[in-house]
Each structure stands twice: as C-alpha cells, then as structure tokens.
Ligand SMILES: [Zn+2]
C-alpha cells in the first residue's frame with residue numbers, strides 16, 4: 037500500500053487528505069523506464085465535485101542527475117502543483133472538447149478527466165506521468181559550472197588547467213594566429229597579396 041490509493045467510500049464523507057511519501061520503485065508502473073528519483077511526497081486534498089473527484093495538491097522530491105557540463109552528481113529539487121480530475125466509469129471513446137469545457141469547478145483548463153473503475157482512485161499513475169513529463173531536460177550543478185576541459189578532461193571547477201582552447205580567444209586567437217602568420221607568411225592571404 038502506497039497511501040496513494042483513495043477509497044471512494046471515504047470520499048462520500050467529504051474531503052480526503054493525502055500525505056504520502058513514496059519511493060520511486062513503488063511509484064513506477066510495471067514496465068516503465070526507471071527514473072532517478074528520491075522519495076516523492078504527494079500532498080493535497082481530494083474533494084468531491086459530482087460527478088467528479090478533484091485532487092488539488094503538490095509533488096515534492098528530488099531528481100538525481102548528472103551535470104551536463106562536468107558530470108558531477110547533481111540533485112534537482114522539485115515542487116509541482118497539480119490538479120487532477122477523476123471520474124468513475126469508462127472513458128468516452130471520442131473525447132468531446134466541448135464537454136470538457138463545461139468543467140468549470142476547477143479554474144485550470146489544462147487538466148483532463150481521468151476515468152477509473154473499481155472502488156479506489158490511484159494517484160500513483162498521474163503522479164508518475166507528471167514526474168516523467170516534467171523531468172529536467174538540462175541539468176547544471178551550478179549556473180556558473182565551468183565544465184570539463186575538452187583536451188585534458190580536468191574538472192575546471194576544481195582544477196583549472198593550462199590547456200588553450202577556442203574558448204579562450206584572447207590567448208589563442210590573437211597571439212596564436214599572428215605568431216603563425218609570422219612563421220608562415222604565405223598562409224595569410226591578405227599579407228601574400230600585398
Ligand atoms: Zn557542473
């Protein structure tokens with residue numbers, strides 16, 4: 037039991053408070069690709085808005101990522117507000133956009149009604165979908181991360197190296213090119229024509 041399954045019978049007596057902390061392996065649907073996640077806390081309140089049930093809450097937790105520049109282990113803390121709408125029964129075969137708009141109990145038009153069967157509502161699946169959808173596409177250990185040196189591989193946050201790269205135009209661009217031009221004047225088209 038993850039604490040994310042809400043018995044419909046409990047909702048008949050009014051609102052239902054949810055506060056559950058769920059590890060990734062309990063949240064992950066069977067067959068889904070693993071997410072590098074810590075324990076996710078799902079907090080909020082389910083209320084009955086006939087014929088629907090509306091969950092208003094938040095997800096908090098941590099993604100475990102690698103910095104895109106220096107590969108350092110990086111924790112990305114998240115907090116997502118969620119509004120999930122459920123309805124008992126089978127989903128209509130063709131979703132009618134007009135009927136969706138009649139749902140005026142929540143001011144968030146972006147939520148879709150999720151249909152469920154049986155005696156309980158499972159918050160695990162929408163929580164998982166949210167976490168997959170909102171997983172960061174870019175991760176930096178810090179905004180100013182200097183990354184790895186492409187030549188020697190040193191982590192420039194920890195040990196600046198002496199490698200010259202195209203990222204240092206002052207050191208390489210000016211001195212380097214004029215030095216080459218002096219050694220091989222024929223290589224510079226401007227000098228050779230004049
Ligand atoms: Zn980094």
Ligand SMILES: [Zn+2]
Nearest residue numbers: 185188197199
């Ligand atoms: Zn280097």
